[in-house]
Amino acid sequence: MLGKYMKHEFKETGKLMIPLNLVILVFTLLGMVMLGSRLLSTPAMALIGIASLTLYILTLFAIFIVVYVYFTVRFYKTMYQSQGYLTHTLPLSTGSIVNTKVFVSLFWVTVTVVFTTLSIIALVYTAMGQEWGKMAVDSDISFLKELLFSFLLPCFSLTILGCLEQLLMIYASLAIGQLFRQYRVLASIGTFFVFYIALQILGTLTMFFTQFFSMDRLFHISENISGDSFIPFYRQLFSVSTIEVIVFCIVFYILCYWLTDKKLNLE
Amino acid sequence: MSTLLECKGLFKSYSGRPALKNVNLAIESGHIVGLLGPNGSGKTTLIKLINGLLTPTQGELYINQNPVGVESKKIVSYLPDHTYLDMNLKVRDIISYFMDFYEDFDEKKAYDMLSKLRINPGDKLNTMSKGTKEKVQLILVMSRRAKLYVLDEPIAGVDPAARDYILDIILSNYEEDATILISTHLIADIENILDQVIFLKHGEISLISSVDDIRSGQGKSVDALFREVFRC
Numbered sequence: 367m368l369g370k371y372m373k374h375e376f377k378e379t380g381k382l383m384i385p386l387n388l389v390i391l392v393f394t395l396l397g398m399v400m401l402g403s404r405l406l407s408t409p410a411m412a413l414i415g416i417a418s419l420t421l422y423i424l425t426l427f428a429i430f431i432v433v434y435v436y437f438t439v440r441f442y443k444t445m446y447q448s449q450g451y452l453t454h455t456l457p458l459s460t461g462s463i464v465n466t467k468v469f470v471s472l473f474w475v476t477v478t479v480v481f482t483t484l485s486i487i488a489l490v491y492t493a494m495g496q497e498w499g500k501m502a503v504d505s506d507i508s509f510l511k512e513l514l515f516s517f518l519l520p521c522f523s524l525t526i527l528g529c530l531e532q533l534l535m536i537y538a539s540l541a542i543g544q545l546f547r548q549y550r551v552l553a554s555i556g557t558f559f560v561f562y563i564a565l566q567i568l569g570t571l572t573m574f575f576t577q578f579f580s581m582d583r584l585f586h587i588s589e590n591i592s593g594d595s596f597i598p599f600y601r602q603l604f605s606v607s608t609i610e611v612i613v614f615c616i617v618f619y620i621l622c623y624w625l626t627d628k629k630l631n632l633e
Numbered sequence: 634m635s636t637l638l639e640c641k642g643l644f645k646s647y648s649g650r651p652a653l654k655n656v657n658l659a660i661e662s663g664h665i666v667g668l669l670g671p672n673g674s675g676k677t678t679l680i681k682l683i684n685g686l687l688t689p690t691q692g693e694l695y696i697n698q699n700p701v702g703v704e705s706k707k708i709v710s711y712l713p714d715h716t717y718l719d720m721n722l723k724v725r726d727i728i729s730y731f732m733d734f735y736e737d738f739d740e741k742k743a744y745d746m747l748s749k750l751r752i753n754p755g756d757k758l759n760t761m762s763k764g765t766k767e768k769v770q771l772i773l774v775m776s777r778r779a780k781l782y783v784l785d786e787p788i789a790g791v792d793p794a795a796r797d798y799i800l801d802i803i804l805s806n807y808e809e810d811a812t813i814l815i816s817t818h819l820i821a822d823i824e825n826i827l828d829q830v831i832f833l834k835h836g837e838i839s840l841i842s843s844v845d846d847i848r849s850g851q852g853k854s855v856d857a858l859f860r861e862v863f864r865c
Contacts, residue, residue, distance in 0.1 A: 370733040378719075451717035455684050456734045457706040547648055632686040633647065 368462045375470040382436055383474040386429050387481045393422055394485040401492040422489075426482055433478055437471040438536050442554070446544040450632050460627035468533065468619070475529045483522075520604040527611045534618035535561050541625040547633065565614060572610050635697075637662040637781055637812050638683065643692035645678050645836075652678040653836045656692070660812055662780065665826055667855070668816040670833035671863050676816040677714060679833070680785050683814075684711045697780060707736070710779035714786040716766050720759040724752065724769055735777050743776035746802065764791060771799060775806040782813045788822055796822050820856040830855055832862055 400418065444453050445467070453463060539561060543554025636659050643656040653675045660666055668676050681687040682694055685701040696705035718727055724747065731738045747754055750768055758766055771787060787803065788796040796819075804826060807813055817823055830847070832840035839862060847858055 367734065374730060374733070448713075448715060448717045449719060451684075451686060451711075451713045454686055455706055455709070455711050457703050458734075459703055628688060630686060630688055632681060 367458055368466065371456070371458055371462060372466050372470065375466055376473075379437075379440070379470055379474055383433070383477070386432065387477060389425065390429065390478070390481045390485050393425055394488050397422060397485075397489045398492045401489065426485075429478065429482075433475060434532070434536070437475075437533065438540070441467055441471070441537055442540050442551075445626065446540060446550070446632065454630060454632065460623060464537075464619075464623050464626060468530075468537070471533050472526075472530050475533065476526055479522075479525060479529065516601050520601070520608075524604055524607055524611065527608060527615065531611050531615050531618070534615050534622060535565070538618040538621040538625075541622045544631050545625065545629060561618075568614075569610060572606065635662055636660070637697055638814070639693075639695045640679075641693045641695075643679075643682065643694060644690045645675075645682060645687060646690045651836055653682070653689075656836075656838055658831065658838065658841070660814065660829075662812050663810050664828040665813045665815065667820070667823060667827040667830040668814055668833065669818065669820060669830055669855075669859055671818055674833040675836040676833055677785055678836075680711075680783055680814070680816055683781075683783055684709060708780040710735075710774045710777040710782045712770060712774040712782075712784045712787055714789065716758075716763075716770065718758055718766075718770065721757060723755055723757050725754040727758075727769070727773065728754065731773055731776070737778040739776050739778060742806065743772055746772045746776065746806070764795060767791065768799075768802075771802055775802055778808050778811075780808070780811050782807055782811060782815075784813065784815045786817055787815065788817060788819055793822075800826060820859045821854075824855045827855065832859070834863065 397418070400415070443449050445463075456463075536558060539554045539558040542557045543550045543552075546553040638658070638660040640656045640658040643653055643658075644651065645653040656675075656679065668679065670676050678687065682689055683696065683701070685706065694701055697708055699705050722730075728740060728743050731743075732740055744754065747769075750772070752761075752765060752769060752772075758769065761769070767787075774782065774784070782803075784803065788799055791799065800823065803813065803815075815823060815827075824844070827844050829843050830840070831838060840858075844855055847853060847855055851858060853861075
């Protein structure tokens with residue numbers, strides 16, 4: 367039953383998410399053609415190049431906004447509005463419903479992050495071409511390895527965890543908003559901002575409590591992130607941030623699940 | 634006959650304002666039961682509790698000896714008082730959705746009913762009139778071989794001719810041993826099909842009786858008794 371629900375969720379969300387990711391692909395291919403053909407080398411075409419780059423960046427931002435707005439609206443409509451009458455009368459447990467929604471939305475957000483990252487890499491590679499390859503060959507292989515495993519991969523994992531945290535924070539806010547008799551959307555937005563501010567405060571406090579942002583370190587921050595200490599600095603930053611994000615994810619998930627399971631209010 | 638639906642000391646309040654007060658109820662299988670009461674009497678609240686769309690403030694609710702949950706939802710077919718389907722979907726897609734989730738869904742029955750009503754399965758819901766959407770919803774609900782059909786105001790907002798038609802769909806498509814709980818305030822239109830009635834007044838049950846007892850015992854129609862009990 368869970369598999370069937372997931373299948374339908376993928377089918378419905380794919381109707382928007384596949385075209386959105388295709389937009390990224392098309393923009394990337396166009397960009398690669400422009401950069402590869404050296405069309406932008408003349409001064410007259412440089413303006414067009416700048417305009418294209420601006421359009422590309424704005425499109426990427428717009429796509430991420432659309433993705434988050436879409437999943438927010440979809441979650442609200444199918445869980446706490448009229449379509450919730452169907453969702454919550456299906457022979458599925460609340461856990462199955464919430465897990466599917468979270469998994470499917472995270473899947474598509476991850477796909478979009480991957481597409482965006484690959485798009486940027488492809489464009490930079492096309493623009494820099496051989497110089498990039500030369501830089502890689504000249505670099506120490508062990509440094510590149512460490513860069514990949516201690517910086518790039520943790521950075522990617524943390525980005526995906528951060529996306530999950532954002533999604534769960536939105537879903538938990540909606541779960542709280544549905545408890546209100548009136549102004550549910552307003553209550554959800556208000557809750558989201560309260561969560562957001564609390565997250566910032568707790569995040570900063572965590573950094574201080576873990577001695578990450580000790581006063582001594584703050585004064586020598588530039589020293590700490592240069593040279594050989596570059597990777598250890600980020601490794602420590604990623605560890606602290608990852609634990610923090612995981613804790614927030616668990617809190618938001620429990621809130622969303624518990625409120626939907628025990629306090630569902632489809633008035 | 635076994636007890637299909639049982640409510641024990643059920644309370645529901647919204648922000649401290651009671652909507653249901655100490656509802657105790659047992660409905661057996663194989664009956665058509667009218668849940669009757671004026672607007673705001675708590676009919677929809679009770680129906681939502683039966684379907685797990687609201688959680689009780691206090692008390693217990695069992696369907697076929699199971700608390701409201703996955704098992705109860707397998708045997709309850711629910712028609713809300715408004716459209717609850719994704720309007721961007723085609724009727725055919727919604728049928729396949731119901732088939733995936735409800736083992737008791739009869740695809741052939743659904744397509745037969747659509748054909749009789751001349752509804753094209755390839756049409757999207759958002760291209761249909763309000764009345765046609767309601768008919769599609771009713772077809773979906775009645776195409777299940779459920780043990781309990783819970784219909785919230787199925788004839789409200791439709792013309793008298795359509796009411797007869799809707800009642801005909803209900804009566805000719807439910808399982809013999811199943812129970813239909815039908816909520817309405819249009820008593821006269823459904824009186825003839827009811828076996829039992831439950832009167833809800835200000836969130837409390839004011840009467841549970843068989844229709845025969847009302848007619849023979851009190852010498853009144855259900856409609857006449859309803860007007861008497863709920864006179865403003």
